[in-house]
Amino acid sequence: MNSKTQNKIAIGGLYGIAGLVVLILLALLGYILVSGVPQLSWHFLTAPGKAFLKGGGVGIQLYNSFYLLILAMLISFPIALGAAIYLYEYAKDNWVTTTIRTAIEILSSLPSVVVGLFGFLFFVVKLHLGFSILSGAFALTFFNLPLLTRSIEDSLRTISDVQREGGLALGLSRWETVTRVILPAAVPSILTGVILSAGRVFGEAAALIYTAGQSAPALDFTDWNPFNISSPLNPMRPAETLAVHIWKINSEGIMPDAKAISSGSSAVLVIAILLFNFAARYLGKRLYKRLTSA
Amino acid sequence: MKTTEQLEAKLKRRSKAAKLEIWGRLISLTALMLIVAVVVAIIGFVASKGIATFTSNHVSLWDFLSGKSWNPGVNGANGKPEVGALPMIVGSFLITILSAIVATPFAIGTAVFMNEISPNKGAKILQPVTELLVGIPSVVYGFIGLSVVVPTTRAIFGGSGFGILSGTCVLFVMILPTVTSMSADALRAVPRYYREASLALGATQWQTIYKVVLRAATPGLMTAVVFGMARAFGEALAVQMVIGNAALMPNSLVSPSATLTSVLTTGIGNTVMGSLQNNALWSLALVLLFMSLVFNLIIRLIGRKGRLQ
Amino acid sequence: MSKKRWVQGLVLVVLVALGFYAYQTRQVSHAGESITAVGSTALQPLVEAAGEQYTGEHLGTFINVQGGGTGTGLSQIQEGAVQIGNSDLFAAEQKGIRAKELVDHRVAVVGITPIVNKKVGVKDLSTHQLIQVFTGQVTNWRQVGGADLPIVLINRAQGSGTRATFEQFGLEKHRSKTSQEQDSSGMVRSIVATTPGAISYVAFSYVDKTVQDLSLNHVAPTEDNVTTNRWKVWSYEHLYTKGQPTGLTKAFIAYVQSPAVQNTLVRQLGYLSPNQMMVERNATGQITQTEGN
Numbered sequence A: 001m002n003s004k005t006q007n008k009i010a011i012g013g014l015y016g017i018a019g020l021v022v023l024i025l026l027a028l029l030g031y032i033l034v035s036g037v038p039q040l041s042w043h044f045l046t047a048p049g050k051a052f053l054k055g056g057g058v059g060i061q062l063y064n065s066f067y068l069l070i071l072a073m074l075i076s077f078p079i080a081l082g083a084a085i086y087l088y089e090y091a092k093d094n095w096v097t098t099t100i101r102t103a104i105e106i107l108s109s110l111p112s113v114v115v116g117l118f119g120f121l122f123f124v125v126k127l128h129l130g131f132s133i134l135s136g137a138f139a140l141t142f143f144n145l146p147l148l149t150r151s152i153e154d155s156l157r158t159i160s161d162v163q164r165e166g167g168l169a170l171g172l173s174r175w176e177t178v179t180r181v182i183l184p185a186a187v188p189s190i191l192t193g194v195i196l197s198a199g200r201v202f203g204e205a206a207a208l209i210y211t212a213g214q215s216a217p218a219l220d221f222t223d224w225n226p227f228n229i230s231s232p233l234n235p236m237r238p239a240e241t242l243a244v245h246i247w248k249i250n251s252e253g254i255m256p257d258a259k260a261i262s263s264g265s266s267a268v269l270v271i272a273i274l275l276f277n278f279a280a281r282y283l284g285k286r287l288y289k290r291l292t293s294a
Numbered sequence B: 001m002k003t004t005e006q007l008e009a010k011l012k013r014r015s016k017a018a019k020l021e022i023w024g025r026l027i028s029l030t031a032l033m034l035i036v037a038v039v040v041a042i043i044g045f046v047a048s049k050g051i052a053t054f055t056s057n058h059v060s061l062w063d064f065l066s067g068k069s070w071n072p073g074v075n076g077a078n079g080k081p082e083v084g085a086l087p088m089i090v091g092s093f094l095i096t097i098l099s100a101i102v103a104t105p106f107a108i109g110t111a112v113f114m115n116e117i118s119p120n121k122g123a124k125i126l127q128p129v130t131e132l133l134v135g136i137p138s139v140v141y142g143f144i145g146l147s148v149v150v151p152t153t154r155a156i157f158g159g160s161g162f163g164i165l166s167g168t169c170v171l172f173v174m175i176l177p178t179v180t181s182m183s184a185d186a187l188r189a190v191p192r193y194y195r196e197a198s199l200a201l202g203a204t205q206w207q208t209i210y211k212v213v214l215r216a217a218t219p220g221l222m223t224a225v226v227f228g229m230a231r232a233f234g235e236a237l238a239v240q241m242v243i244g245n246a247a248l249m250p251n252s253l254v255s256p257s258a259t260l261t262s263v264l265t266t267g268i269g270n271t272v273m274g275s276l277q278n279n280a281l282w283s284l285a286l287v288l289l290f291m292s293l294v295f296n297l298i299i300r301l302i303g304r305k306g307r308l309q
Numbered sequence C: 001m002s003k004k005r006w007v008q009g010l011v012l013v014v015l016v017a018l019g020f021y022a023y024q025t026r027q028v029s030h031a032g033e034s035i036t037a038v039g040s041t042a043l044q045p046l047v048e049a050a051g052e053q054y055t056g057e058h059l060g061t062f063i064n065v066q067g068g069g070t071g072t073g074l075s076q077i078q079e080g081a082v083q084i085g086n087s088d089l090f091a092a093e094q095k096g097i098r099a100k101e102l103v104d105h106r107v108a109v110v111g112i113t114p115i116v117n118k119k120v121g122v123k124d125l126s127t128h129q130l131i132q133v134f135t136g137q138v139t140n141w142r143q144v145g146g147a148d149l150p151i152v153l154i155n156r157a158q159g160s161g162t163r164a165t166f167e168q169f170g171l172e173k174h175r176s177k178t179s180q181e182q183d184s185s186g187m188v189r190s191i192v193a194t195t196p197g198a199i200s201y202v203a204f205s206y207v208d209k210t211v212q213d214l215s216l217n218h219v220a221p222t223e224d225n226v227t228t229n230r231w232k233v234w235s236y237e238h239l240y241t242k243g244q245p246t247g248l249t250k251a252f253i254a255y256v257q258s259p260a261v262q263n264t265l266v267r268q269l270g271y272l273s274p275n276q277m278m279v280e281r282n283a284t285g286q287i288t289q290t291e292g293n
Helices: A003-039 A042-046 A058-088 A094-105 A110-124 A133-159 A163-170 A174-203 A242-252 A258-293 B002-011 B016-055 B061-066 B086-115 B119-134 B136-158 B164-188 B194-202 B204-233 B237-244 B259-268 B276-308 C002-024 C042-057 C068-079 C125-137 C163-172 C183-194 C223-227 C247-257
Strands: B070-075 B082-083 C035-040 C062-068 C085-087 C101-116 C152-156 C181-182 C198-203 C234-242 C279-281 C287-289
Touching: A003 A258, A003 B086, A003 B136, A003 B164, A003 B204, A003 C042, A042 A258, A042 B276, A058 A094, A058 A133, A058 A174, A058 A242, A058 A258, A058 B016, A058 C002, A094 A133, A094 B016, A094 B204, A094 B276, A094 C002, A110 A133, A110 B016, A110 B086, A110 B259, A133 A174, A133 B016, A133 B164, A133 B204, A163 A174, A163 B136, A174 A242, A174 A258, A174 B119, A174 B164, A242 A258, A242 B136, A242 C002, A242 C183, A258 B119, A258 B136, A258 C152, B002 B259, B016 B061, B061 B086, B070 B276, B086 B119, B086 B259, B086 B276, B119 B164, B136 B164, B136 B237, B136 C181, B136 C183, B164 B204, B164 B237, B194 C247, B204 B276, B204 C247, B237 B259, B259 B276, B259 C163, B259 C181, B276 C183, C002 C062, C002 C223, C035 C042, C035 C068, C042 C062, C042 C085, C042 C101, C042 C125, C062 C223, C068 C101, C101 C163, C101 C183, C101 C247, C125 C247, C152 C163, C163 C198, C183 C247, C234 C247
Parallel strands: C035 C062, C035 C085, C152 C181, C152 C198
Antiparallel strands: B070 B082, C085 C234, C101 C198, C101 C234, C279 C287
8 A cells, every 4th residue: 555545545534533523523512402492582591590490590590600700710810821831931841840740630630529529618618708609719710720721831832932032032031022922822722721621610510519509599680789799790699500500400400390491501501602612712813913913 | 430330230230121030930930839739738638538548447448449349338247347449440440541542533533634634624613613512511411421322322232221331432522622622732732844844755644644743742642631531530420320320340341330430429418527438438539639640640651652753 | 101000000099999889888788697508409499499588588688508418518517617407317317427416407308209210010019029129139120020121220329318218218227239329319310211120219309200109018109198107218307507596597497497488388399397297207217106287
């Protein structure tokens, strides 16, 4: 077999694999959407949930998911970014660095319930934060940091050293090179990492059951004073997210339309992530253009 | 005199850029130290709770690792609590390895396709779809597994359909997005001129991919697989629904068995902190950390070998 | 550059001012009393619904109800980290709990019934047969008069209240053989519904048309049979407090035990009220007849 036919076969094989993967993924998405979309209605998206009667919605849970996601990202992104910059741009390649990397990777294999319980004992009980969005955001930060750090570090690796050398040769300090040259160039790929971890945060349930809690008290959407308990902005209120809601309905839900709510919520979740992806990508593209051409 | 002193002072003073540099270094180091603190805190927390089984409840480590019967609430024939974790260790090990073996070729193949063969289609279809799937909660995966995968396995292989095989199928789909998108990042990190040089030497596209790009990206690909395995390892809810979650030694790939995480997640809310039952569950978490460390080291070794060739 | 600084400074000042203003104008009434109840996921919907009603009637109070499992509830009430621990079990039955420090408040009674997949073709078992099924002496439904299907046991997690009750009263203290374990009623039900030959047990309120409930010794799993103890597999739902409750905790527990909740919410959520029971049971399982009402 000469190398040309080999090439053809291999490329064909790759097409096949990619096609199969797309097929599996689309089938999965299709399954979720087909069973969920018919349940959706304006009422479903905005109404508060009901404990045991028909006709509950997921409005508060949907809002909580987004709020928690934003808070968790506000806390974890700067930390992960800083750590990744240090690991890749400053740290020497010695055993200490390797140990830190390994430890971070190991952390990501812990089941989220362990992170959740840790968060419960530490944030909720010890620090008296109570079952609150803030506790949840901290727990998610713990859970999120390994993956985010790792993927930002990988993004930095995709920028070729020529750019670094260029920056340094122009007399910029290392830090300036990183912030002015490397980071802007790495924006699209950092964004992928952020979206991926945002997805995980969105879908996470076990870590939140013990921290952000699994009840969704009614919110007053006209009250934006973050110190009021019913204000949507209050970070100290318990907040059940959509993923936790799905988990709760499936495990102990006794409302007659539990199945419909569960599949509807799954579809909402998927659509929300989809919109989030598009928005993040659009913003990222604009940011990239502004930062690199300016 | 005065002017030279001023000049000297001015020269000795750190420039704005140098100050910024120190600041930047300090900030990024602080961030890293924060993460290290988090890692140490969690690992220390799990270890302190997990070791209590052996120190304060006097369970022998060997019984724990080799026993086949898991009933922490009940005393066994020898009058000691039955805390044999072997079935779960084997279950976790098998399911992680199998799903990684199945997912890796698919993930790397897809990543290669996205990056080397058809970047356009890759960026437009594959990447958004894979990223979307990461966010689906495990419960949903579990339910699809329960209503699609388990009956299929039952129809083809007999038995109840619950078992490692069904678990592998579900985990395969769950870790695919993570591994794929991280692999794609690793491939993207390979400099363009590697490919150009290889193609200029007359290599075909496949030869370039296989002999140059994949080789150069090996460490990154290994990381991707490690993270995929980590996710498989740590996944509980979805696996628990399709593997059967029975603390029995797996006789075959279709007999109900359990993983460390599934037993941990099912039991933890029902036990009282500080009791043997609870400590035994934390010991499972400790085993999990330890096994994940071992996996990590093995993969790293393989990765180093791959790079040298 | 300096202009940018100016703008940044201005934004900061405005933010601080806004924050201060918000803090000054917060609703002080909402900073009133608040209590937290943690524990059993099975009991959570009831306490949550009662909490919502209560806070609706008593402005300025806040009742935070969370799950986490009976074990978590009892450990946290023992630690004093929360005000109420929700439990499916008597505290004395749970290992590692100093039951004497805790005060029991029974708020509901829950009946538990075996359920099987619809293809099994069995609607009644004797206690003896049930024990044979769960201890693995019988492995095919044919042996107890059903279809030719292998028996698939689905248990609740070790330490779960439902399992403890079922093993104590349904299996007469026999231990089930090691088998599949799930940690929630909903998952147990959907697995039983989709797996031919499956058997498990859930609270009455979880029985729906996807699964078949079993009668035991020709006694049907009905509420009436529970009140007379003819159906023996039932348990109390408890709210535990550390020492005698005071303040809002006391008022809330009294509210849950009042007819306003017992006759409405408790019934709507598929529980029985302890007031309906004609017998009483203690932590060791001893039955005493009560006057009934």
